[in-house]
Amino acid sequence: MTSVSNFFYTNLANMLIINKLHNDYRLGCFVKLNKVIGLDEEQTVNI
Secondary structure, three states, X not given: OHHHHHHHXXXXXXXXXXXXXXXXXXXXXXXXXXXXXXXXXXXXXXO
């Protein structure tokens, strides 16, 4: 029972870390894209 829950929580933690990295990456791309287009960073949040 313990090993199963440990595995589950490790998986969950990895998924959260990967999700955060993915979101940071997407946000970075949005900021770069906006600088190229010339939009304000405030407008990105609304997209």
